[in-house]
Amino acid sequence: MDTKKRLEHIIELLRQQGKRLTPQRVAIIKVIVEDETHPSADHVYTQIKNDFPTTSLATVYKTIKLLKDSGELLELEFGDDGSRYDGRKPHSHPHLICTGCGTIIDTEPENFENIIAQMTLNSGFKIQGHRFDIYGLCPSCQK
Amino acid sequence: MDTKKRLEHIIELLRQQGKRLTPQRVAIIKVIVEDETHPSADHVYTQIKNDFPTTSLATVYKTIKLLKDSGELLELEFGDDGSRYDGRKPHSHPHLICTGCGTIIDTEPENFENIIAQMTLNSGFKIQGHRFDIYGLCPSCQK
């Protein structure tokens, strides 16, 4: 789904939920849907400030919570440096994370759900989701 | 490696590093090595308090840091409720986590390192470790 479609999808979803579409809220969602770098809350806030100088970080967090609760935003929690967000593909998927520069890269291995299903076959668990981060050095940080 | 051997291994390692083996420190390490529930810092602290009523949470955290830095303790960070620790198998391995009761279960799938190697084959990354949590409902929480 392209960015514009995804933005419209979320807007429509919020409308159906009776949520108000304030300019700040729409601007925040737009950044979250367009930014491919898995931004932090503060990074989103910084981008919003350009167009809405009075916007507060609290509003960014409230909008993030709104999207999380609607299943439209994937949160990647890092205990130390806070969370990063993926609003482009809000379902669980593995990420490659460079320990050198901090870059987070999406991966979508084929049959990954099958691998999980097979791994957990004898556990009796009813699987709901996962968190899979692979840490390493990206090509340019290896130099 | 059984619990006793593992405790002795860590003790010896610290001795080689010129670290002091205070009674509190040894007690904390003992709990970390014996507790199979992936305890939180506070949970370790509670257990230590039985034998060392004056011990502080700060000392528990300092000892945890010591073990982490020596590669003898795996930290599982959860943004919300803090971290849980695995001092029994301090290398990266997948965990099954019940979203109902919070239980954390170790898994050790065969060839898992191979799966990661294959998944990241085209990325150019030099892999250092991973974090893999699978979330779901355990058998008893499904009732």
Place this chain on the structure above:
DNA sequence: CTAGATGCAAATCGTTTGCACCGAA
């Protein structure tokens, strides 16, 4: 109009740190 949203400041909470005192080696 009015319930929901904003935005400031204060509160939260796991974790870290400063520092005076203590004790393992």
Place this chain on the structure above:
DNA sequence: TTCGGTGCAAACGATTTGCATCTAG
């Protein structure tokens, strides 16, 4: 004896919350 360790309390920092004000519907 000496330097690393302990433990109290204060600091930290990302996130949350209270509340008066504002505004989308």
